[in-house]
Amino acid sequence: MxxxxxxxxxxxxxxxxxxxxxxxxxxxxxxxxxxHVTAIMGPSGTGKTTLLRLITGQLLPDRGxxxxxxxxxxxxxxxxxxxxxxxxxxxxxNGALLTDYSVFENVAFPLREHTNLPDRLIRHVVLxxxxxxxxxGAAQLMPSELSGGMARRVALxxxxxxxxxxxxxxxxxxxxxxxxxxxxxxxxxxMNDALGISSIVVSHDVDEITAVADRSYLLxxxxxxxxxxxxxxxxxxxAIVRQFMHGMADGxxxxxxxxxxxxxxxxxxxxD
Amino acid sequence: MQxxxxxxxxxxxxxxxxxxxxxxxxxxxxxxxxLVSSEAYxxxxxxxxxxxxxxxxPVTMAGVTIGxxxxxxxxxxxxxxxxxxxxxxxxxxxxxxSDAAILTAGLLGGQxxxxxxxxxxxxxxxxDEIEFTQSAVVLENLISKYLFSQGGGDD
Amino acid sequence: MGLLRDLLFTFRAFFETFxxxxxxxxxxxxxTPRALVRRxxxxxxxxxxxxxxxxxxxxxxxxxxxxxxGLQGYDTLSRFDSExxxxxxxxxxxxxxxxxxxxxxxxxxxxxxxxxxxIGLMKATDQLSAMEMMAVDxxxxxxxxxxxxxxxxxxxxxxxxxxxxxxxxxxxxxxLMDVDSGTFWAQMRNxxxxxxxxxxxxxxxxxxxxxxxxxxxxxxxxxxxxEGVGRATTRTVVLTAIAVLVLDYIITAALL
Numbered sequence: 001m002x003x004x005x006x007x008x009x010x011x012x013x014x015x016x017x018x019x020x021x022x023x024x025x026x027x028x029x030x031x032x033x034x035x036h037v038t039a040i041m042g043p044s045g046t047g048k049t050t051l052l053r054l055i056t057g058q059l060l061p062d063r064g065x066x067x068x069x070x071x072x073x074x075x076x077x078x079x080x081x082x083x084x085x086x087x088x089x090x091x092x093x094n095g096a097l098l099t100d101y102s103v104f105e106n107v108a109f110p111l112r113e114h115t116n117l118p119d120r121l122i123r124h125v126v127l128x129x130x131x132x133x134x135x136x137g138a139a140q141l142m143p144s145e146l147s148g149g150m151a152r153r154v155a156l157x158x159x160x161x162x163x164x165x166x167x168x169x170x171x172x173x174x175x176x177x178x179x180x181x182x183x184x185x186x187x188x189x190x191m192n193d194a195l196g197i198s199s200i201v202v203s204h205d206v207d208e209i210t211a212v213a214d215r216s217y218l219l220x221x222x223x224x225x226x227x228x229x230x231x232x233x234x235x236x237x238x239a240i241v242r243q244f245m246h247g248m249a250d251g252x253x254x255x256x257x258x259x260x261x262x263x264x265x266x267x268x269x270x271x272d
Numbered sequence: 273m274q275x276x277x278x279x280x281x282x283x284x285x286x287x288x289x290x291x292x293x294x295x296x297x298x299x300x301x302x303x304x305x306x307l308v309s310s311e312a313y314x315x316x317x318x319x320x321x322x323x324x325x326x327x328x329x330p331v332t333m334a335g336v337t338i339g340x341x342x343x344x345x346x347x348x349x350x351x352x353x354x355x356x357x358x359x360x361x362x363x364x365x366x367x368x369x370s371d372a373a374i375l376t377a378g379l380l381g382g383q384x385x386x387x388x389x390x391x392x393x394x395x396x397x398x399x400d401e402i403e404f405t406q407s408a409v410v411l412e413n414l415i416s417k418y419l420f421s422q423g424g425g426d427d
Numbered sequence: 428m429g430l431l432r433d434l435l436f437t438f439r440a441f442f443e444t445f446x447x448x449x450x451x452x453x454x455x456x457x458x459t460p461r462a463l464v465r466r467x468x469x470x471x472x473x474x475x476x477x478x479x480x481x482x483x484x485x486x487x488x489x490x491x492x493x494x495x496x497g498l499q500g501y502d503t504l505s506r507f508d509s510e511x512x513x514x515x516x517x518x519x520x521x522x523x524x525x526x527x528x529x530x531x532x533x534x535x536x537x538x539x540x541x542x543x544x545x546i547g548l549m550k551a552t553d554q555l556s557a558m559e560m561m562a563v564d565x566x567x568x569x570x571x572x573x574x575x576x577x578x579x580x581x582x583x584x585x586x587x588x589x590x591x592x593x594x595x596x597x598x599x600x601x602x603l604m605d606v607d608s609g610t611f612w613a614q615m616r617n618x619x620x621x622x623x624x625x626x627x628x629x630x631x632x633x634x635x636x637x638x639x640x641x642x643x644x645x646x647x648x649x650x651x652x653x654e655g656v657g658r659a660t661t662r663t664v665v666l667t668a669i670a671v672l673v674l675d676y677i678i679t680a681a682l683l
Binding site: 276279280282283285286287289290291293294296297298300301302328 | 580628
């Protein structure tokens with residue numbers, strides 16, 4: 001069913017997806033290499049989260065196909081889809097921990113749902129994963145007692161508890177203080193290398209991406225406008241890439257929202 | 273999950289209360305205990321008019337409920353009503369010449385069958401028929417009887 | 428012309444929602460048997476959540492409704508010189524109508540809103556998505572136990588309401604208004620058939636299904652924002668009230 005020795009763990013080919021009138025993705029082609037951290041960047045609203053939902057099968061594309069570990073995501077049955085998802089760990093933007101359960105129970109959740117491991121073993125695995133993210137001591141806290149950074153680390157522990165082949169991070173750096181951001185950067189890199197897995201990081205934090213990613217894709221208007229090592233992107237000459245990588249206020253993504261002529265509007269001439 | 277014991281206790285008490293309430297309502301407030309599954313025998317009685325009598329109406333003798341109406345049917349041959357009565361098996365010494373009348377309980381009350389004892393030495397048994405019956409009093413007939421018995425002259 | 432179009436639009440929206448709701452209910456019904464076995468602890472927790480925690484409001488309201496019935500019933504019946512049947516009158520009113528209906532409305536307000544907001548909040552904070560990503564069907568794990576919990580709890584709540592209501596009526600009728608206590612119970616026993624009791628239980632069961640499915644449906648399909656959750660909660664109460672009263676008429680007419 002799946003061709004594991006393929007070099008690319010995720011292959012996106014000719015993806016087209018529209019929401020209503022807006023074409024979000026137009027003939028998108030992306031390869032996620034096995035064993036590496038791949039970043040997907042782009043200005044706000046380019047649909048990065050939508051892309052993640054398409055990869056995991058939560059959304060259906062209009063055209064094109066996505067292969068994950070050899071599975072044709074959108075031709076799979078529900079059972080196959082769930083099978084595929086057991087090998088993927090996903091970190092949501094705000095952690096998405098289950099509010100009724102403690103940190104320990106949150107991390108243990110996939111184990112309890114999918115395996116018949118005895119409590120002893122579950123405890124062993126959960127504490128190990130919590131230790132890997134540095135939160136073994138917080139096992140009995142409730143999600144409401146955690147800071148944003150801590151919640152995300154717990155979510156990471158939960159994402160790796162089933163030893164997945166692929167880890168997906170949705171905006172892992174958003175809203176964190178510099179220390180927490182440093183922690184997350186280190187963890188992403190460590191997880192990827194120590195566990196021998198592949199990672200996809202969706203973000204628009206250029207500096208953090210540069211520190212953590214092996215390869216970056218820059219999306220704009222539903223297309224890939226640049227790809228390569230982060231260092232190469234910074235030197236790229238195209239206008240949109242430069243505006244993004246250097247945080248310039250105006251450029252291909254305009255500063256002004258489309259509006260009628262300024263002097264005409266001020267002088268009331270547009271109200272004739 | 274620390275709250276499991278409280279949850280289980282709370283749910284247990286709740287379900288217990290609920291079942292107790294249903295049990296109370298079903299047995300104590302309704303007439304469930306009277307003549308549900310006890311042994312009984314069936315007799316029939318024919319009436320020209322059953323009035324407002326309905327199935328499950330009580331059947332009394334000397335004012336005490338001894339049975340219930342179990343079925344009401346129309347006989348297309350003799351054009352009268354055949355009422356089936358289930359009498360509690362304890363009461364097996366009812367004379368077979370007893371009288372069955374359809375009476376009304378109070379002003380707003382429902383209709384029921386009242387049995388008046390006869391003098392016979394043989395008693396009613398299963399599948400017997402009560403010979404002497406009085407139909408229900410229909411109010412309009414009563415009024416018209418009264419009006420006609422006054423003769424002319426009144427308005 | 429615009430009015431006609433709005434009307435047609437409303438009709439179409441109604442049928443779409445009704446259809447979606449029916450399919451949703453069907454899915455829940457199909458998932459329920461396995462859930463009863465696999466997720467029994469979750470269901471117990473939900474019976475606690477919707478039932479046990481609603482006991483306070485049900486008992487208080489039941490008591491006062493019973494007392495009012497006793498008062499009003501006595502006043503009305505005394506106009507016809509029929510105070511003696513107060514027991515039967517209040518029992519029939521509670522068992523057949525007020526018990527199931529008022530309990531369902533209170534249930535919608537307390538438990539229905541809790542269910543809708545819980546599920547809606549889980550949707551808005553991506554918890555349901557996270558579950559999907561962990562290959563756990565949120566419908567089976569989160570929605571079905573809550574639905575089953577509500578359906579199980581409702582008949583019990585209605586029975587408790589009716590029982591306490593009768594007690595309240597007894598207190599007022601016999602304690603306050605000097606109806607003879609023997610007559611109170613005797614007339615009740617004479618005139619209440621077991622069918623009346625089962626009619627009430629059946630109604631509360633149907634109302635339980637309606638209230639629970641509406642609550643979980645609204646929560647599950649809400650717009651995943653704070654505003655969306657709030658609106659879903661409001662809609663739950665409104666729709667449940669309408670559904671319960673419409674179903675009440677239909678069932679009463681059918682059983683009569």
